Amino acid sequence: MEDEGIYRCAIIDLTPKEAELTVIVPHAPQLRGLEVPSKVGQQLVLRCVSSGGNPLPELTWYNGTRAFTGQQVRRQESQGQVEVELIIPQLTKWDNDVNLTCRASQPFPEITSAQESWSVLRVHYAPAVSVPIPSVTAVEGEPATLTCLVDSSPSASISWVKLGHQMPLMQDVRTQTLRITNTTRHDAGIYQCSAENGILPIGVGTVTLEVLYPPLIDPSMEKKVTVQQGNDDFSLKCLADGNPEPRVRWRRKDTNLYWENPLRFHRVRYDVEGTYQCVASSDGFPLEARDTFIDVVGKPILQRKTGSSTTLSAVVGEAVRMSCTVAADPLPSKISWIWRDDDGAEKELSAGVSSNIVINEESQGMTSALIIPDVTVKDSGNYICTASNVFGSVRRNIRLDITGSLPKMIIITSVSAGAILLVTTAAVLVIYAKRRGWICKSHIDEPFRVPASRPMPPVPKYVYQTGTIDSGVEDLQELQEMYGTLKPRPSATGGHGLDIGRTPQRR
Known part of the structure; x- marks a missing residue:
C-alpha cells in the first residue's frame, strides 16, 4: 500500500513517460562504521548506503550543518545503490559526541523529499585531570576540600592517595572531590588523584594541603x-x-x-x-x-665585695670585722677560720669570748664574719677563711696589723691645742656680739639715771675716792641700793672703807 501511494502521487505530478522512469528513494540511507566506539588517534571510515531510488540519490555527509567535501568523501555506485564513505584520518577527543548526518536527495524536489540518517560519534580517550586549586590552606580543626576535575570517555574511576602512604584514601566518582571534615597537622601533605577508564595513560593530578596550627614546643x-x-x-x-x-x-x-x-x-x-x-x-x-x-x-668561689681589702689595720681596743662570702652549689658545711701568727703557727678559731663568728646563708651563697670586739697587739697576724664541697675548696688570706695607743705627749698637745682654739673662738664671738649690741649694751653704753620722781642724793665721798663706777652689772646694782639708803656697805674687815681688791657681795 505504501508503494501504491508513492506511485499514485508520482502519476499525478508527472507525465506518463516520466512516471515510468522515476522511483522515489523508499528508505532512509543506512549508516555503517559507528557500531563500535573508536579511540583517539585512529582513522575512522563511515559508510552511507542508499538503494531503491531511481535516479540514484545524491548522498552528503554533514557535521551538524557543515557538509563534508573533498578528500574526506568518496562515492561508489553499483546496481541500484549508491555508497558514500566519510574518511576521518585521525580522531581527537573533540570528535566525541559529534552528531553525523547522511542525507539522500534526488533531483526532483517538487515530488521528492530528502531522506536522512544520523548518529552520534563515540570516541574513547584517556582521562585528562585538571586541578582548579592546586594548593589548599586550612586551620587545624576546620574542614578542607580537595578537587580534581576529570575529562574522559568513557567515565573514569577516581581514587585519592596521600603521597608517602600506600593505601588509597577514598573514591568519589560523582563529585571528584576529597573532603576532610576535621583537619589535623598530620593531614598536611601532597594528595594525588588518579583517574582510570581502561585507556592509557592514567590521568593524575596533585593537590597540596597546608594545615596551619599553633606553636608547640x-x-x-x-x-x-x-x-x-x-x-x-x-x-x-x-x-x-x-x-x-x-x-x-x-x-x-x-x-x-x-x-x-x-x-x-x-x-x-x-x-x-x-x-x-x-x-x-x-x-x-x-x-x-x-x-x-x-x-x-x-x-x-670567693666573691669580693666593693671596698673589701685583704689587708686591715686597727688600733688596740678597736673592734675589727673580717668577712668571707662564698658562692657554691652545694653549699659548704661551714666556713673555717684559721689564725696564723708571724712565726707561722696556726690555730683554728671558733666563737668564744675574744671573738665571734656570724654565719649567713643564701640559696647559692654563704657569708662568714669573724668579729673581734677588742683587739690587742697579739691579735696581729694572718686570718685565713676556707670553704669546701664535693667539687673542691677555696681559701682567702686577710692580713691584720695592730698598732699600740697614741703617745701621752701627743694626747696632751692635742688637748691643749683644742682648748686654745676653743678659748680663742669664744673671745672672738664675745667681741663680735658686743659690737653688734647683742650683750651688755643697755647697761654699759647708757649713763646711769635716777628716776625723775625722786631727787638724787649726794654721792658719798668714798665713791669719788675710789674713782670706780663701772665694775660690772652687779656693782652698779649695789651702788643704786647704797645711794638709795645713803648707807655704805661695811667692809670685809669690819671697817667703813671699801676694799677695792674684792668684788662687792650682795647682802
Whole structure:
C-alpha cells in the first residue's frame, strides 16, 4: 500500500513517460562504521548506503550543518545503490559526541523529499585531570576540600592517595572531590588523584594541603638542666613545631630580656642559675612557653665585695670585722677560720669570748664574719677563711696589723691645742656680739639715771675716792641700793672703807 501511494502521487505530478522512469528513494540511507566506539588517534571510515531510488540519490555527509567535501568523501555506485564513505584520518577527543548526518536527495524536489540518517560519534580517550586549586590552606580543626576535575570517555574511576602512604584514601566518582571534615597537622601533605577508564595513560593530578596550627614546643625538653660552674660555651636549644614556622627565643622568667635560640653562655657562673623560658610565637596564634631550670653546680668561689681589702689595720681596743662570702652549689658545711701568727703557727678559731663568728646563708651563697670586739697587739697576724664541697675548696688570706695607743705627749698637745682654739673662738664671738649690741649694751653704753620722781642724793665721798663706777652689772646694782639708803656697805674687815681688791657681795 505504501508503494501504491508513492506511485499514485508520482502519476499525478508527472507525465506518463516520466512516471515510468522515476522511483522515489523508499528508505532512509543506512549508516555503517559507528557500531563500535573508536579511540583517539585512529582513522575512522563511515559508510552511507542508499538503494531503491531511481535516479540514484545524491548522498552528503554533514557535521551538524557543515557538509563534508573533498578528500574526506568518496562515492561508489553499483546496481541500484549508491555508497558514500566519510574518511576521518585521525580522531581527537573533540570528535566525541559529534552528531553525523547522511542525507539522500534526488533531483526532483517538487515530488521528492530528502531522506536522512544520523548518529552520534563515540570516541574513547584517556582521562585528562585538571586541578582548579592546586594548593589548599586550612586551620587545624576546620574542614578542607580537595578537587580534581576529570575529562574522559568513557567515565573514569577516581581514587585519592596521600603521597608517602600506600593505601588509597577514598573514591568519589560523582563529585571528584576529597573532603576532610576535621583537619589535623598530620593531614598536611601532597594528595594525588588518579583517574582510570581502561585507556592509557592514567590521568593524575596533585593537590597540596597546608594545615596551619599553633606553636608547640617539644614536650621532651628537660625541665631541669645541670651544668658545672666555669664551663665554657654552654648552649641549650629549644625545638618547636608550628605552621607558620614559629620564632623561638629564650627569656629569663618574669622578665622581658630575650635571647636568641639556642640559649648560649660563653662562661657559666653561679649567677646564671635560674628559670628560663623557651617562647615560641607565630602570627595568628598565642604564645607557647615552657620552663627550664638551669642548675649551676661546682666548687666554692670567693666573691669580693666593693671596698673589701685583704689587708686591715686597727688600733688596740678597736673592734675589727673580717668577712668571707662564698658562692657554691652545694653549699659548704661551714666556713673555717684559721689564725696564723708571724712565726707561722696556726690555730683554728671558733666563737668564744675574744671573738665571734656570724654565719649567713643564701640559696647559692654563704657569708662568714669573724668579729673581734677588742683587739690587742697579739691579735696581729694572718686570718685565713676556707670553704669546701664535693667539687673542691677555696681559701682567702686577710692580713691584720695592730698598732699600740697614741703617745701621752701627743694626747696632751692635742688637748691643749683644742682648748686654745676653743678659748680663742669664744673671745672672738664675745667681741663680735658686743659690737653688734647683742650683750651688755643697755647697761654699759647708757649713763646711769635716777628716776625723775625722786631727787638724787649726794654721792658719798668714798665713791669719788675710789674713782670706780663701772665694775660690772652687779656693782652698779649695789651702788643704786647704797645711794638709795645713803648707807655704805661695811667692809670685809669690819671697817667703813671699801676694799677695792674684792668684788662687792650682795647682802
